[in-house]
Amino acid sequence: MGTAGYLRCVAMFRLQGSKVLAVDMTGDAVKAKNGSMVAYDGQMAFKKMSGGGEGLRGMVTRRLTGEQMTVMEVKGHGTCWFADRASEINLVNLQGDKLYVESSNLLATDAGLRTGTSFTGMRGASQGNGLFTTTVEGHGQAAIMSDGPAVVLRVSSQYPLTVDPGAYVAHQGNLRQSFQSGVTFRTLMGEGGGEAFQIRFEGDGLVYVQPSERNTIAGDV
Amino acid sequence: MSPYGTPGGFGTPAGPTVFDPATLPCDDNVNAYTFCVELKGSQWFLQKGKMIAYYGSMEFNGVGHGRLDRLVRTSFHSPLHASDWVVAEGSGKMLLADRAFDVNSYDLEDGNLTIRSGNLLAFQPTLALKQSIVPGFLTLIGTGKFVAASNGPVVFMEPPIRVDPQALVGWADCPSPCHHYDHGYMTGVMGGLRALTGLGGASGEEHQFEFVGAGTVLLQSTETLLAEQATGAVPSGAGVPGAGGTHTSPSQTAGTQRLPGQLGDLQRRFGL
Numbered sequence: 001m002g003t004a005g006y007l008r009c010v011a012m013f014r015l016q017g018s019k020v021l022a023v024d025m026t027g028d029a030v031k032a033k034n035g036s037m038v039a040y041d042g043q044m045a046f047k048k049m050s051g052g053g054e055g056l057r058g059m060v061t062r063r064l065t066g067e068q069m070t071v072m073e074v075k076g077h078g079t080c081w082f083a084d085r086a087s088e089i090n091l092v093n094l095q096g097d098k099l100y101v102e103s104s105n106l107l108a109t110d111a112g113l114r115t116g117t118s119f120t121g122m123r124g125a126s127q128g129n130g131l132f133t134t135t136v137e138g139h140g141q142a143a144i145m146s147d148g149p150a151v152v153l154r155v156s157s158q159y160p161l162t163v164d165p166g167a168y169v170a171h172q173g174n175l176r177q178s179f180q181s182g183v184t185f186r187t188l189m190g191e192g193g194g195e196a197f198q199i200r201f202e203g204d205g206l207v208y209v210q211p212s213e214r215n216t217i218a219g220d221v
Numbered sequence: 222m223s224p225y226g227t228p229g230g231f232g233t234p235a236g237p238t239v240f241d242p243a244t245l246p247c248d249d250n251v252n253a254y255t256f257c258v259e260l261k262g263s264q265w266f267l268q269k270g271k272m273i274a275y276y277g278s279m280e281f282n283g284v285g286h287g288r289l290d291r292l293v294r295t296s297f298h299s300p301l302h303a304s305d306w307v308v309a310e311g312s313g314k315m316l317l318a319d320r321a322f323d324v325n326s327y328d329l330e331d332g333n334l335t336i337r338s339g340n341l342l343a344f345q346p347t348l349a350l351k352q353s354i355v356p357g358f359l360t361l362i363g364t365g366k367f368v369a370a371s372n373g374p375v376v377f378m379e380p381p382i383r384v385d386p387q388a389l390v391g392w393a394d395c396p397s398p399c400h401h402y403d404h405g406y407m408t409g410v411m412g413g414l415r416a417l418t419g420l421g422g423a424s425g426e427e428h429q430f431e432f433v434g435a436g437t438v439l440l441q442s443t444e445t446l447l448a449e450q451a452t453g454a455v456p457s458g459a460g461v462p463g464a465g466g467t468h469t470s471p472s473q474t475a476g477t478q479r480l481p482g483q484l485g486d487l488q489r490r491f492g493l
Contacts (some may be wrong), residue, residue: 025414085309090237148254148321154241167273167318206239209274211254211318 276311
């Protein structure tokens with residue numbers, strides 16, 4: 001499955017080390033975080049895309065939801081290298097399914113992928129990332145960033161997964177997420193379990209977690 | 222079959238390894254920065270907030286939780302920093318990580334190991350955790366597994382050895398730890414001035430820790446320390462090192478002398 005997608009998108013993503021993304025292009029394009037290019041070889045053109053290249057409606061949505069994303073389109077022949085503040089980079093293959101990722105963790109996507117915004121509800125709030133997240137959809141490759149190499153965990157019907165909001169990076173596939181709060185009177189007394197807020201994933205898909213926790217409201221509770 | 226069914230991703234060589242409860246290691250490292258613990262109705266002590274994800278059903282309770290009283294009595298002997306620790310119990314697999322530092326597990330067999338407080342992440346309740354006489358360090362005694370973080374991989378050295386204070390992670394089996402100073406910097410007026418002011422060239426390595434005796438010394442491969450965890454104040458009394466609240470973490474210095482049995486400041490519990 002999905003081979004048609006691969007034949008169409010010829011931009012090949014590969015990792016050079018774990019912190020540099022190399023993309024081989026033959027006249028096609030990728031969308032990347034603004035300013036993340038570190039080197040290129042061949043002929044490249046860089047074009048800033050306002051509002052994430054999602055048109056006027058996307059631009060307004062991003063402004064309203066606070067999921068701002070400054071993106072450039074890189075097009076040309078040759079190899080282009082991307083990196084951002086020595087973050088670890090993880091490659092994601094999409095075959096018609098949807099990737100949910102914070103805009104700040106998204107490094108590059110194949111130009112053939114559609115990006116958009118989606119409502120996350122309480123999960124976003126507990127992470128301190130706002131109520132909305134970025135979605136990437138279609139056939140092709142994307143590169144996401146994490147603090148430390150991400151561990152990819154599979155969720156299936158018999159194996160639901162619970163994740164700390166501070167360590168969550170991204171997820172893909174057909175997943176339902178529910179927000180769990182274990183706040184009790186003991187938490188208020190300062191004797192909580194340290195994991196008062198959790199996100200539970202059920203369904204069928206993959207979840208990316210990083211070996212480090214962002215500072216969240218739930219931090220030490 | 223789901224599209225996420227095959228381990229190793231989507232058949233591309235660049236695809237990441239995908240883990241599920243069957244393929245996750247059992248009480249071992251997933252990668253250099255993540256450790257997987259399997260719980261089968263058993264319990265583990267862990268530092269607050271170091272769990273990043275789990276499969277199965279688990280409960281996390283502060284060690285102040287009444288039901289855990291017996292466990293705490295047998296394997297947790299530094300009540301004054303109890304609020305930084307939780308007990309995980311249940312069944313399933315749990316991933317632990319700490320600020321993307323290297324994590325490693327160590328097995329103790331009827332042994333003892335002293336470790337810098339900020340480096341210890343989790344331990345089995347078959348081990349007993351105690352405050353070390355050396356301020357800022359904790360000692361684990363007994364048989365079992367524990368998980369520790371370090372900035373860069375850990376190297377094991379045999380005493381006699383002198384080590385840089387910032388590179389020291391801990392030591393096992395009681396070699397005797399003491400301070401060592403390079404005498405050229407300590408003798409004479411000029412030497413004293415040089416040590417105090419750094420004028421005339423101080424190498425920054427005039428002071429070391431010296432270990433002699435049988436045992437093992439654990440070093441990390443950088444001189445960047447992990448943030449120190451409060452180990453709690455010790456009861457004040459004559460002859461008790463670090464007593465009277467002289468050894469305190471920055472979050473504790475603001476407070477006044479701590480009462481015995483006091484579990485922690487409210488501000489610290491809420492991470493403020």
